Amino acid sequence: MRSSRLVSRKHKEKPAEAQLTSHIFLLRGGYVRPLANGIYSLLMPAKRIQQKIIHIIQEEMDKIDGQEIQMPIVLPRELWQESGRWDSVESELLRFKDRASHDMLLAMTHEEAVVALARTEVSSYKDFPFMMYQFQTKFRDEARSRGGLVRVREFIMKDAYSFHTTQDDLDNYYDKCAQAYHTIFKRCGIPEVVSIQSDSGMMGGKVAHEYQLLTDSGEDKVVVCEKCNTYANAEVATGIYQSQPEEMLDFEQIETPNVRTIDELVSFTGLPEEKMAKTVFYTTDKGETICVVVRGDIEVNECKLQKIVQATLAFATDEEVLKTGAVPGFACAVGLTCRVFVDYSVAKAYNLICGANKEGYHMKNFNVSRDLPHADIVDIATVKTGDICPKCGGELTIKRGIEVGNIFKLGTRYTESMRMVFTDENGKDKYPIMGCYGIGIGRLLASICEVRHDDYGPIWPLSVAPWQVQICAVKMDKQNVFETAETVYHDLQQVGVEVLFDDRNLSAGVQFADADLTGIPLRLIVAPRALEQGMIEYKVRGTNENGLIPIDEIVSFVQNWITKEMEKY
RNA sequence: CGGAAUGUAGCUCAGCCUGGUAGAGUACUACGUUCGGGACGUAGGGGCCAAGGGUUCGAAUCCCUUCAUUCCGACCA
Numbered sequence: 001m002r003s004s005r006l007v008s009r010k011h012k013e014k015p016a017e018a019q020l021t022s023h024i025f026l027l028r029g030g031y032v033r034p035l036a037n038g039i040y041s042l043l044m045p046a047k048r049i050q051q052k053i054i055h056i057i058q059e060e061m062d063k064i065d066g067q068e069i070q071m072p073i074v075l076p077r078e079l080w081q082e083s084g085r086w087d088s089v090e091s092e093l094l095r096f097k098d099r100a101s102h103d104m105l106l107a108m109t110h111e112e113a114v115v116a117l118a119r120t121e122v123s124s125y126k127d128f129p130f131m132m133y134q135f136q137t138k139f140r141d142e143a144r145s146r147g148g149l150v151r152v153r154e155f156i157m158k159d160a161y162s163f164h165t166t167q168d169d170l171d172n173y174y175d176k177c178a179q180a181y182h183t184i185f186k187r188c189g190i191p192e193v194v195s196i197q198s199d200s201g202m203m204g205g206k207v208a209h210e211y212q213l214l215t216d217s218g219e220d221k222v223v224v225c226e227k228c229n230t231y232a233n234a235e236v237a238t239g240i241y242q243s244q245p246e247e248m249l250d251f252e253q254i255e256t257p258n259v260r261t262i263d264e265l266v267s268f269t270g271l272p273e274e275k276m277a278k279t280v281f282y283t284t285d286k287g288e289t290i291c292v293v294v295r296g297d298i299e300v301n302e303c304k305l306q307k308i309v310q311a312t313l314a315f316a317t318d319e320e321v322l323k324t325g326a327v328p329g330f331a332c333a334v335g336l337t338c339r340v341f342v343d344y345s346v347a348k349a350y351n352l353i354c355g356a357n358k359e360g361y362h363m364k365n366f367n368v369s370r371d372l373p374h375a376d377i378v379d380i381a382t383v384k385t386g387d388i389c390p391k392c393g394g395e396l397t398i399k400r401g402i403e404v405g406n407i408f409k410l411g412t413r414y415t416e417s418m419r420m421v422f423t424d425e426n427g428k429d430k431y432p433i434m435g436c437y438g439i440g441i442g443r444l445l446a447s448i449c450e451v452r453h454d455d456y457g458p459i460w461p462l463s464v465a466p467w468q469v470q471i472c473a474v475k476m477d478k479q480n481v482f483e484t485a486e487t488v489y490h491d492l493q494q495v496g497v498e499v500l501f502d503d504r505n506l507s508a509g510v511q512f513a514d515a516d517l518t519g520i521p522l523r524l525i526v527a528p529r530a531l532e533q534g535m536i537e538y539k540v541r542g543t544n545e546n547g548l549i550p551i552d553e554i555v556s557f558v559q560n561w562i563t564k565e566m567e568k569y
Numbered sequence: 570c571g572g573a574a575u576g577u578a579g580c581u582c583a584g585c586c587u588g589g590u591a592g593a594g595u596a597c598u599a600c601g602u603u604c605g606g607g608a609c610g611u612a613g614g615g616g617c618c619a620a621g622g623g624u625u626c627g628a629a630u631c632c633c634u635u636c637a638u639u640c641c642g643a644c645c646a
Contacts, residue, residue: 009580010607011579011580011581011595011596012580012581012595012596012607013581013582013595014581015580015581016580016581016582016638017638017639018639019639019640028580034638036637037637037638089646090644092645092646108646109646111646138646140645140646142644142645143570143643143644143645144642144643144644144645146639146640151645157646159646312644314643406646408646436646438646456606472605474604474605475604475605506604506607507603507604507605507606507607507608508604508605508606508607509604509605509606509607509608510606510607511605511606511607512605512606513606516606525605527605528605529605537605
């Protein structure tokens with residue numbers, strides 16, 4: 001490709017709307033252009049990177065016996081009614097009517113479609129197991145897209161679905177797929193992606209893992225134990241909160257005028273936050289008000305809590321709190337008319353301070369086992385840095401990550417609701433057991449940029465680079481530069497090397513700056529100075545590696561360099 | 570869906586408070602001088618000042634409404 005023909009304008013300045021490094025470089029380097037909120041066009045450099053990523057994933061999916069298929073992006077309502085998701089998924093699902101007024105939707109994921117396909121094709125246990133995958137556009141009408149390609153509404157996803165006759169078979173395949181994922185991320189140049197336990201969310205199913213690229217710019221919170229190398233999504237992570245055993249003292253009222261918050265209690269009593277019981281009220285979408293108690297230094301994990309109560313939660317209003325018998329600012333879980341959930345951190349602690357349900361008063365020496373013996377003891381704590389790892393006793397830290405992929409054990413969630421059955425060895429009908437496995441291609445592309453860049457632009461790993469080699473012809477108006485650059489460009493293409501040829505007659509500074517933004521690993525500089533000695537200069541992007549190569553050896557040098565570099569991936 | 574900010578040239582922004590012919594830098598075109606890390610000079614082209622309504626002799630500027638974008642939350646396969 002010649003730079004003079006390439007439609008991919010470069011910008012010197014940081015675009016006003018971009019904050020994230022990858023977003024900035026993808027816009028500045030002429031990779032992507034926004035068309036609407038969370039909807040992007042890809043220009044040729046990004047399209048080529050995407051193609052390389054897709055090729056790597058295809059190879060790894062094929063190695064674990066995947067068969068590539070393609071399902072439609074527009075699906076009829078009936079299919080999603082079968083699974084129940086037409087009603088259970090809200091505005092994130094984009095619905096519309098066709099000319100016959102038939103309800104249609106833009107697929108945000110393809111479990112329904114793949115089950116509809118598979119159930120017409122197989123009927124015997126002899127047909128199992130199998131895995132089908134595709135690269136297909138998804139549309140998710142996100143409340144808030146952001147960060148360039150990291151979080152968009154329309155994107156291409158590799159989604160794979162496996163079908164099994166036994167749980168053991170799924171478990172085995174799941175592990176194989178997990179391995180394939182690590183290989184994929186390594187080949188894409190980001191081997192540091194870690195797999196972590198996660199919440200299965202609306203997908204249903206019991207076991208799920210996320211593949212997180214740990215980086216400060218990530219939007220997910222990941223709890224890490226560096227001692228035992230365990231990772232968990234902050235939504236499901238658990239810590240241990242141990243308190244020193246004490247003798248239970250008498251539950252008694254103390255006067256605390258105008259002391260309402262935990263902070264005020266700390267300065268009023270001189271005791272640490274860990275000696276307080278924090279009492280919080282939520283109202284569910286069904287209108288029930290519930291009371292939850294956590295230790296004063298801990299935040300309520302609303303994700304865990306929603307799963308326990310099986311409802312969506314919002315903070316209760318003062319009126320709703322009063323109805324339960326509690327007094328806002330001086331609330332105590334004892335003697336209320338509503339359901340009460342107590343976190344382990346409080347259940348295991350002794351002699352805490354809590355409210356008295358009386359304006360201006362608190363209670364001291366609150367002990368759950370004695371004062372609230374019938375409360376539900378649950379895990380609803382939000383893990384924070386410094387908490388104790390439940391596996392090894394090490395210290396937990398919170399890091400940020402970008403979720404570049406995920407895998408789920410779906411079980412029979414979809415095969416049952418959509419009545420996909422097979423006949424087993426004994427002639428009995430059974431539901432197949434499913435797994436599903438996703439990778440967001442654009443997000444992966446952006447993630448690579450997020451961790452493989454310098455101040456001047458992305459540093460694409462050779463395995464995904466838009467081109468393998470860039471030729472910068474400095475002073476194209478000079479005869480020997482023009483001729484040599486054209487010859488090298490031609491010769492490299494002849495042997496199958498991917499080349500971007502900057503044939504524009506611009507100053508070297510402009511060419512180099514643009515080349516940095518394009519991030520191609522190997523740069524050849526054809527310029528008068530070295531040509532006088534019969535040499536071409538090379539430079540490796542992102543390193544100090546450079547040197548001079550005789551003109552007639554340049555093709556073999558490039559081929560050898562590529563072969564050697566590719567060994568890393 | 571809440572809170573905040575911003576919409577002026579392809580891009581980054583000034584002008585708005587205090588109403589009076591639309592600006593700069595960059596990018597683009599032509600010519601000349603430059604030429605190994607975003608050169609310089611001269612001359613050009615490029616705008617429904619987000620949209621709609623109002624106030625006014627007159628609105629980019631003041632008022633109202635809508636829309637869009639970004640940030641912080643809520644939500645999120």
